[in-house]
Amino acid sequence: MTKAIKLLTALPQAQRERLMDLAHEVSFPEDTRIFEAGGTADRFWVIRSGAVNLDQEVTSRKRVTVASLGAGDLLGWSWLFPPYTWDFGAVAFSQVRAYEYDAAAVLALSVEDPLLGLSLVRTVAEILASRLEVTRGKLLDAYVGRRPA
Known part of the structure; x- marks a missing residue:
């Protein structure tokens, strides 16, 4: 099982503090669409509480949940x-x-703090790799049957 990587706790403390200086708190009511595939990606969030489903539209009337995110997730x-x-x-x-x-x-x-930039890119890459591994496991389970532990 792949360990979930949390963006803020994965960054060194000094870099986390600099990033937190740019944060502002928001909330979304249940069933709010936060963003849509194809839209402009000009922001990101770190979830403090609650749950978010990532989905993919497979037909004009059907969406498939591809991941569920919770507290601490990017x-x-x-x-x-x-x-x-x-x-x-x-x-x-x-x-x-x-x-x-x-x-x-x-x-x-x-750009101002290249060490923070490198840490951020590496951490996001680790998060993506972890999520890809989880998705790969789900696909194997769904299409090949239960994998041995």
């Missing part, structure tokens, strides 16, 4: 990579409280 990574559009949609599964970050401000801070 919501949104598309702001870091061209073409800066969301790959999935996101909806609040319950009341959500989160820290919201403006991508342009974080990227500017990353």
Whole structure:
């Protein structure tokens, strides 16, 4: 089983504090669509409480949940990579409280503090790799049957 990586706790304390200086608190009521696939990715969130489902539209009337995120999880990574559009949609599964970050401000801070920028990119890459491994396991379970432990 792959360990979930939490963005804020994975960063060294000094870098975490600099990033937290850019955060502002937001909340989303249950069933709120936070972003839609294809939209402009100009921000990201770290979930403080609640749950968010990432989904993919497979037909005009059907969405499939591809991941569920909770407290401490990074919501949104598309702001870091061209073409800066969301790959999935996101909806609040319950009341959500989160820290919201403006991508342009974080990227500017990353240029100003290259060590923070490198740490941030590495941590996001680790999060993505972890999520990919979880998804791979789910696909194997769904299409090949239960894998041996």
